[in-house]
Amino acid sequence: MLELGARDDYFNIWNRIRAYAPVYDAGEGVFLVTEWELVNSALRNPTLRAGSGISAAFGQDSPVESVIRNWLMSLNGEEHRLARGLVSRVFAPRSLVELEPIIRKKARELIVPFASKSSNGSADFVGDVAAKLPSEVIRSLFAIDADEWAAHVEPLFLGESVHQQDGFAAVAGLTPYFQDKIHRSRNRKTGGIIDLLSSEDKQGDCLTEAEVIANSVLIVTAAIDTTAGLIANTLVELIENPDSSSRVQSDQTLISKAVEESLRHCPSAPSSTRRTPMDFDLGGVRIPAGSDLFFSFTAANRDPKKFNDPDCFDLDRDATAMLTFGGGAHFCLGAGLARMEARLVFEELFAAADSFALQEKIRWRVNNPVVRAPERLMVSSQLSAR
Numbered sequence: 492m493l494e495l496g497a498r499d500d501y502f503n504i505w506n507r508i509r510a511y512a513p514v515y516d517a518g519e520g521v522f523l524v525t526e527w528e529l530v531n532s533a534l535r536n537p538t539l540r541a542g543s544g545i546s547a548a549f550g551q552d553s554p555v556e557s558v559i560r561n562w563l564m565s566l567n568g569e570e571h572r573l574a575r576g577l578v579s580r581v582f583a584p585r586s587l588v589e590l591e592p593i594i595r596k597k598a599r600e601l602i603v604p605f606a607s608k609s610s611n612g613s614a615d616f617v618g619d620v621a622a623k624l625p626s627e628v629i630r631s632l633f634a635i636d637a638d639e640w641a642a643h644v645e646p647l648f649l650g651e652s653v654h655q656q657d658g659f660a661a662v663a664g665l666t667p668y669f670q671d672k673i674h675r676s677r678n679r680k681t682g683g684i685i686d687l688l689s690s691e692d693k694q695g696d697c698l699t700e701a702e703v704i705a706n707s708v709l710i711v712t713a714a715i716d717t718t719a720g721l722i723a724n725t726l727v728e729l730i731e732n733p734d735s736s737s738r739v740q741s742d743q744t745l746i747s748k749a750v751e752e753s754l755r756h757c758p759s760a761p762s763s764t765r766r767t768p769m770d771f772d773l774g775g776v777r778i779p780a781g782s783d784l785f786f787s788f789t790a791a792n793r794d795p796k797k798f799n800d801p802d803c804f805d806l807d808r809d810a811t812a813m814l815t816f817g818g819g820a821h822f823c824l825g826a827g828l829a830r831m832e833a834r835l836v837f838e839e840l841f842a843a844a845d846s847f848a849l850q851e852k853i854r855w856r857v858n859n860p861v862v863r864a865p866e867r868l869m870v871s872s873q874l875s876a877r
């Protein structure tokens with residue numbers, strides 16, 4: 492899967508897998524699910540289990556195992572519903588409205604120097620903007636001091652060495668950091684979302700300390716690489732589709748359409764999994780109990796039964812049925828935040844610069860199966876006359 496992400500014919504391969512078999516037995520108990528209708532219905536099926544036993548791979552009672560076992564994405568049924576209600580307080584629509592001016596200011600602070608550098612030769616859009624902004628946004632949500640963030644968190648997401656590490660390195664690095672931080676902050680306010688995650692709701696329910704640690708690690712790992720990928724992939728789409736790019740630059744109300752179509756056409760979170768607790772029928776295929784279903788959002792989002800001319804990047808299409816944020820009980824809690832960050836980046840970017848061009852062939856990340864995004868994006872531009 493990782494090697495596939497780096498190939499030039501990546502989308503073509505997923506299209507071929509879907510056309511060959513919408514539910515494909517890949518061996519070793521793994522079934523690839525690629526048709527939109529099947530991925531959508533399986534995501535919403537409460538009998539399928541999220542988590543897929545990934546935590547067990549870290550050995551019983553290891554701190555990383557505890558984090559993965561306790562975070563929202565591993566929970567099911569009533570346990571998940573309760574914990575999700577408590578975590579979702581962080582993402583209330585009102586907080587997004589309050590965040591908008593703060594994020595816009597941060598985006599501008601990153602984009603102005605990027606525009607200046609890229610108009611004088613080339614600059615890395617991933618390192619300077621796309622990965623930096625989500626990292627800064629999450630830092631401010633947690634109210635963590637910039638020096639502390641730079642020492643303990645940023646190195647897990649930014650910089651060349653990150654691409655040599657596997658996708659779980661960030662979880663392994665964040666686990667002791669948040670364990671220590673949350674343990675030390677017991678009975679003391681941090682001023683950030685740990686206070687909210689640790690507090691009781693109106694019914695008197697609250698997360699355990701292990702759940703606060705686990706969901707803090709989840710929020711950081713779920714938010715940075717995925718949103719960075721969305722922002723970078725959207726710029727790639729606009730560079731590769733100059734007509735769409737001109738339309739978006741002359742009518743900025745189209746930015747949200749471009750972000751939505753980029754989510755469909757080139758998803759930065761290309762997949763998810765579920766386990767079958769019992770024998771299960773999907774698309775006419777009998778799947779034995781204990782199998783893993785691997786949902787390809789990449790393939791589902793380009794299913795011609797769901798989207799007309801799906802390989803085409805089309806600003807005018809209604810892309811809202813795309814599955815890049817999942818669906819059903821585990822639908823992404825940060826979807827609104829990610830969309831807003833991407834919109835603000837492009838509003839600020841087009842105010843600062845235009846005529847973007849790639850200065851080298853894209854190298855796609857191959858260290859993390861749940862992210863498809865460029866490792867870096869060397870781009871040239873012209874300063875905007877606006």
Ligand code: HEM
Pocket residue numbers: 541563564565575709710713714715717718721759760762763764814815816817818820821822823824825826828829
């Ligand atoms: C473009 C950016 C993003 C993409 C493509 C994305 C994608 C996803 C997907 C596909 C899932 C569901 C996984 C499943 O059903 O198995 C998910 C869940 C989740 N995401 Fe995101 N995500 C993004 C950004 C964010 C951000 C910014 C945050 C937080 C600040 C976030 C927090 C979460 C959380 C907490 C869950 C777990 C929800 C649950 O299990 O109930 N995500 N995300």
